[in-house]
Amino acid sequence: MNATDMLDTGVSMPRIGSLRVVGPSRLEVTWADGNRAGRSETVDIAPLIGSYKVYRPLRDDAALFATARLVEDGNVVTWDGPDLEMTADLIETVAEQEMDCADFARFLKRNGLTQEAAAALLGRSRRQIGYYLNPGPVPRIVALACFGYEALAAKRRSDAA
Numbered sequence: 001m002n003a004t005d006m007l008d009t010g011v012s013m014p015r016i017g018s019l020r021v022v023g024p025s026r027l028e029v030t031w032a033d034g035n036r037a038g039r040s041e042t043v044d045i046a047p048l049i050g051s052y053k054v055y056r057p058l059r060d061d062a063a064l065f066a067t068a069r070l071v072e073d074g075n076v077v078t079w080d081g082p083d084l085e086m087t088a089d090l091i092e093t094v095a096e097q098e099m100d101c102a103d104f105a106r107f108l109k110r111n112g113l114t115q116e117a118a119a120a121l122l123g124r125s126r127r128q129i130g131y132y133l134n135p136g137p138v139p140r141i142v143a144l145a146c147f148g149y150e151a152l153a154a155k156r157r158s159d160a161a
Contacts (some may be wrong), residue, residue: 016031017032021068025065041098
């Protein structure tokens with residue numbers, strides 16, 4: 001294999017078909033390729049903006065954030081300003097860590113959890129669990145806890161087998 005050969009893994013890389021700014025750190029994304037192809041969703045990229053120094057100019061500048069646009073055939077989102085680019089792959093990673101009310105309802109059903117059991121498991125009140133079942137995003141920390149719970153359960157099942 002030489003430097004110009006490509007390795008095809010069979011998985012298409014994420015590519016954004018369309019993009020619209022809908023909030024101070026939120027992008028409405030329609031995926032053209034990748035695991036989320038065909039989906040339109042709002043992605044909060046605040047975790048990325050808050051974590052990486054290169055995105056510091058976007059943190060408190062709504063006007064600058066509003067300049068978001070697609071380049072490189074949807075593989076990259078860029079903003080006006082020096083070196084303000086974010087790959088579709090990175091945005092997809094954050095999107096995969098988000099959960100909406102329908103995702104949360106499926107989590108409860110898959111794991112046979114009542115709202116009371118989920119409240120105890122996640123360290124939340126029963127009322128908060130009810131809020132998560134209403135339209136709107138589930139807090140990222142709760143979504144990550146749900147993903148972690150299922151990963152741990154799967155690991156225990158595979159260890160027992």
